[in-house]
Amino acid sequence: MQRMPSPTPEQITEKLRAVIDPELRRSIVELGMVRSIEIKDGGRIEVVVSLTTAGCPIRSHFEQAVAQQISELEGVTEVAVGFDVLSDEEKGDLQKTLGRGKLPAGALAQVKNVICVASGKGGVGKSTMTANLAAALSAEGHPAGALDCDVYGYSIPRMLGVNRKPDVNAERKILPLEAAGGVKVMSIGFFVEENAAVVWRGPMLHKAIQQFLEDVAWGELEYLLLDMPPGTGDVSMTLAQLLPQAKFLVVTTPQPAAQSVARRGAEMATKFDLELLGVIENMSGFTTPNGERFTIFGEGGGQILADELDVPLLGKVPLSEPLREHADSGFPLVTAEPDSPASQAIRQAARGIVATTPQELPVLQAVPAVAEAPPISGTPLPVVQGGA
Helix, strand or coil: CCCCCCHHHHHHHHHCCEHHHHHHHCCCCCCCCCCEEEHHHHHHEEEEECCCCCCCCHHHHHHHHHHHHHCCCCCCCEEEEEEEECCHHHHHHHHHHHHHCCCCCCCCCEEEEEEEEEECCCCCHHHHHHHHHHHHHHCCCCEEEEEEEECCCCCHHHHCCCCCCCCCCCCCCECCEEEECCEEEEEEEHHCCCCCCCCHHHHHHHHHHHHHHCCCCCCEEEEEEEEECCCCHHHHHHHHHHHHHHEEEEEEECCCCHHHHHHHHHHHHHHHCCCEEEEECCCEEECCCCCCCCCCCCHHHHHHHHHHHHCEEEEEEEECCHHHHHHHHHHHHHHHHHCCCCHHHEEEEEEHHHHCCCCEEEECCCCCCCCCCCCCCCCCCCCCCCCE
């Protein structure tokens, strides 16, 4: 029986062009992720694919897709798929291919902590938490800003009561608007007609978010909170790639459906080696004026998620009508009613954020001596340097 000739490397490469990275939306050939192709005797084909991280969650997708495409070629009897990991230099080249380089030197230089307020789904109160946490941090003496990254569903301008076109300074940097309590705010909503729909494709979203990070004069902030869009799409990936030092704060509601979806958002952060800061459970329960408590959305999902992710549960914010009313009126509840149960829960979460993020220690200034001191004898001790 005559054996079919083995396919050529060019034929295999052409087949591999059909294998698409579902997150980067490019062919693995175009992305330079095909490390090697070896054609063995008997029609066995061995392909090595390079991953961006060893724990890539779509590794099985590549294995199946590569095997399927190559097995369609005549003469192929077996397909073996191996994996390795891109080096830092190769990852840098991949970033350039995607047009997603790191922020230039100096961008966000005066911002100490960047925190992405995220979840895997909408409707859990990320924007409400972002606005109130920024106000709470500012009220606690920690200058804060809020960046509305939910380009399609921007709501931070309404919740913080600011909505006009920002000014530009002499250095051609956009000046963020300032809400009550000193919170600095930036949103795509400042640049479009009121309540207008934003209909953009991925590259335009990426450019807008990059400009908000590069070209906004944020000044000195201890915390910049990013209100993330639902899910793990283009904006989330862009921010994860542009801000490798950012931390993720996961918001969920108590019911298992929300908790399981929120976990996907956390998995996206860990895929990009971003630190998970903690979990906030929103809408954790409703207490009537008579003191009767109802767990409308279930109970315990926030703690379960925090335990699964091995991070602290920073707060359980009760379902509160005043919290919603003040968000609609543009005056955060933590500022308007600081003693309400929901305000106290959010302030507790804000203190948890402060406790789990690095704080700059004061630098001790040397005081000139009035007269020369006598020499000191003894064993010298190591000098402790002040710094973050």
